[in-house]
Amino acid sequence: MSTSSWKNYRLFLPQFVKLESSHLLGVYPSNNLSWPLNRFSRYSISKDSLKRYQRATLPLANTMMNEKQSTERYAVVTGANKGIGFETVRQLAASGVTVLLTARNETRGTEAVSSLHGLGLSKVLYHQLDVQDTQSIQALADFIQTRFGRLDILVNNAGTSGVLVDEDGLRALNIDPASWLSGEATNIVQDVMKTTNDKALECLNTNYYGVKNLTQALLPLLGCSTSGGRIVNVSSIQGELWRIPNEHIRKELGNLESLTEEKIDGFVEKFLHDLKNNELEVNGWSKMLPAYSVSKAMLNAYTRVLAKKYPDMCINCVHPGYVDTDSNWHTGTMALEEGAQGYNISKDNLKRNQRARVTATTTMMNEKQSTERYAVVTGANKGIGFETVRQLAASGVTVLLTARNEKRGTEAVSSLHGLGLSKVLYHQLDVQDTQSIQALASFIQTRFGRLDILVNNAGASGVIVDEDGLRALNIDPASWLSGKATNIVQDVMKTTTDKAIECLNTNYYGVKNLTQALLPLLSCSTSGGRIVNVSSIRGELWRIPNEHIRKELGNLESLSEDKIDGFLEKFLHDLKNNELEVNGWSKMLPAYSMSKAMLNAYTRVLAKKYPEMCINCVHPGYVDTDLNWHTGTMTLEEGAQGSVMLALLPEGGPSGCYFDRIHVAEF
Known part of the structure; x- marks a missing residue:
């Protein structure tokens, strides 16, 4: 490079x-x-240690730190x-x-x-x-x-x-x-x-x-x-x-x-x-x-x-x-x-x-680089999505803030306009609805003629939660992140088939369907398309007990969308038959964890297929949001930094990588 x-x-x-x-x-x-x-140096990545030929590979987390810029x-x-x-x-x-x-x-x-x-x-x-x-x-x-x-x-x-x-x-x-x-x-x-x-x-x-x-x-x-x-x-x-x-x-x-x-x-x-x-x-x-x-x-x-x-x-x-x-x-x-x-x-x-x-x-x-840039952020009426829109708009990007609920979406846009961020528009989007997806794609084609940035942020947890019971457990952040809380929360978090399907349809299939619909517009980008898939630490492969699944998802050479879809069908089959634990699926937030693991795998396949774009996934950090029932410890501004960094990558930036916030990490 x-x-x-x-x-x-x-x-x-x-x-x-x-x-x-x-x-x-x-x-x-x-x-x-x-x-x-x-x-790019502000993102703790050295250009000498991250070359273009590393696209869609598995870099080590500790090899790309620019010490001077990370202080x-x-x-x-x-x-x-x-x-x-x-x-x-x-x-x-x-x-x-x-x-x-x-x-x-x-x-x-x-x-x-x-x-x-x-x-x-x-x-x-x-x-x-x-x-x-x-x-x-x-x-x-x-x-x-x-x-x-x-x-x-x-x-x-x-x-x-x-x-x-x-x-x-x-x-x-x-x-x-x-x-x-x-x-x-x-x-x-x-x-x-x-x-x-x-x-x-x-x-x-x-x-x-x-x-x-x-x-x-x-x-x-x-x-x-x-x-x-x-x-x-x-x-x-x-x-x-x-x-x-x-x-x-x-x-x-x-x-x-x-x-x-x-x-x-x-x-x-x-x-x-x-x-x-x-x-x-x-x-x-x-x-x-x-x-x-x-x-x-x-x-x-x-x-x-x-x-x-x-x-x-x-x-x-x-x-x-x-x-x-x-x-x-x-x-x-x-x-x-x-x-x-x-x-x-x-x-x-x-x-x-x-x-x-x-x-x-x-x-x-x-x-x-001087041309106007257009971005879409999904699930953006609150939380990390909203903050991602704010930071992108503050950087001069024209952003389509999307949300299922029109009232909440328009209120979110109004609040950003109140901050002087006039380059934010609202468009309704339900990533589980193909007609809603097509309506968004048609709007972008008519209004802008292209898309430069897609941040797939919308997500669902896949569980029914007793929030009062969860708060009463008073679990420390370290236990959440390490997985030690897995057995503790089983009585207050229930995975149902309906909730699991909703989760997979949002976090994985919704991302796939929206991305496929917007890829032609992203390919028209004058600065090279950027796709950022908001993932989670829960999707890291070491958290899956089944060694076969880990190896298959970790082997980029043989990885394909069909293989990923097959694993999800197997997961749903085992869930319906109460065989998740015996077949080595994640026990903590099983549907959510699997949706994010498959999203990471899909990111790598997509990056390999479209080498002219920068396509990455990112764990935003343990952020205080509705999605984790406000158990997180990080601020929204910190949670959005990784997504914004990857959305604004310069030409020749990394692709097919997984980031833990602003640092490259192992899948």
């Missing part, structure tokens, strides 16, 4: 901060630029109680990063953290921070040193506009977005936007000096990062050099060889002098949001100087796009989820020798 096949992918801001140490520094990406990153990561995001900062925290936390959400106002900050905890994002903490206050900065640095001993990611997001605004007057002007972005609105807004000395000072002390002072205080902690420090300075299109009329200033800020912090500070002092003397226009400073524009231009310059000074870190600045936020008085057109994203990056277009160079705003898109 070529190295390039691992490094062309869609990149998001919370992943942009995870650039490998061999990649870019000192670069400014706007919303149409492209970048490099070995996205815990700690991040700080400033100005994060709302807007892009809040969304950045959410996406980082959803990616498994421990995030310090900082804000000046403690009430707003703690409320923001509470709302994220309510989404299951437990790895978010609050710390007060005013970037204009050196004591506040030092208190944060001391806290990080004591609590974590290092910092891996710093996102300098806090910012102010530098103007007094008549918001009613601004709304009355009804300026179109194109005029804002092009600068044509500059003269129109002069009567409703006033730059004062106090506002300009506040702006520069926040957007430029605040970033500098905080960064300097945290650099020693970033230097201790085990994965290489990442600094992301949130900039703006208003800070691009072409917007500064003064040619001398443009040339000086654009010349990296002679650029220094002292020179940048000198320009800031000159700007403030000219502002006080009402000489901004005559001396060629930006007329639109002058203090804000200058603060961002100087921030971009500082980013380049810093990246040159600390070549072992990845230090970049980013224009988040024209996002609807308080900072632009809600004139923006993009959603917060888009604003917190990074950009499409191709290693062929942006190479290491472009370190500390501000790139032009021409498009460098990898066309294959």
Whole structure:
């Protein structure tokens, strides 16, 4: 497999901060630029130890760990109680990063953290921070040193506009977005936007000096990062050099060889002098949001100087796009989820020798990866399925959330829309109903013409449970996972023929029938189809007492769909005749366990048959869900990580494998 096949992918801001140490520094990406990153490294898999020829093989669980990437990561995001900062925290936390959400106002900050905890994002903490206050900065640095001993990611997001605004007057002007972005609105807004000395000072002390002072205080902690420090300075299109009329200033800020912090500070002092003397226009400073524009231009310059000074870190600045936020008085057109994203990056277009160079705003898109992606997630009105939809949608994927119950499905979509995830649609689906399956396939064909991702998540337990009796047993998680609880639960879990058939028709035959119906659409994917079958630790072969069944299911060369179907028919026969135990079938959740073992086997057969796709199965972890009667210990966000990882695999990723969450495991 070529190295390039691992490094062309869609990149998001919370992943942009995870650039490998061999990649870019000192670069400014706007919303149409492209970048490099070995996205797959975040999943604890080394490209050197997982080659394309390993597709549909049985890799060992301990051979593919990228130790550097598997360590815990700690991040700080400033100005994060709302807007892009809040969304950045959410996406980082959803990616498994421990995030310090900082804000000046403690009430707003703690409320923001509470709302994220309510989404299951437990790895978010609050710390007060005013970037204009050196004591506040030092208190944060001391806290990080004591609590974590290092910092891996710093996102300098806090910012102010530098103007007094008549918001009613601004709304009355009804300026179109194109005029804002092009600068044509500059003269129109002069009567409703006033730059004062106090506002300009506040702006520069926040957007430029605040970033500098905080960064300097945290650099020693970033230097201790085990994965290489990442600094992301949130900039703006208003800070691009072409917007500064003064040619001398443009040339000086654009010349990296002679650029220094002292020179940048000198320009800031000159700007403030000219502002006080009402000489901004005559001396060629930006007329639109002058203090804000200058603060961002100087921030971009500082980013380049810093990246040159600390070549072992990845230090970049980013224009988040024209996002609807308080900072632009809600004139923006993009959603917060888009604003917190990074950009499409191709290693062929942006190479290491472009370190500390501000790139032009021409498009460098990898066309294959930049296209819209469409996904289906089954059983997604709650639990792991719902969280999988949320994470995929937050990654920019258009997702069809499917569920049997229309009311629950539409309510789930509405709640995601309430989070700003507008690219989620509902479609009814019962995987046991062939007409329902065909209706979904027809909708996708008509609406999108293809499908890129299928996550088969819908499932049933195959038992009738006395939940009060189960809770009374108070079984510890270790006993559940090891199988020691098998005999203990027999009196509170009953396997009936009807429940077993429902389970097999959902977990195995339902997956097969839906997958077969959607394969033609998946084959039309411009990025290569991805199929993720949500399995379970219960389906691992060592849990089946019958050695013959284990060997047959473990032999890929002779494995076929007909053989798998034959085993299920045998299982149902033995269940009806009360011969499960004597014939060596699993005793714990027998129908569920068999459905998942057969699903794993089917995954391998399918991957072998369609080598151009990435088809894998995944145990999501012991997650607290309805399906396990809330005996699980992991959060939904953790449970969805494996499915999302496999859904977003880069070209050339593994196929025919079984994952225990984000790590390859034995079948």
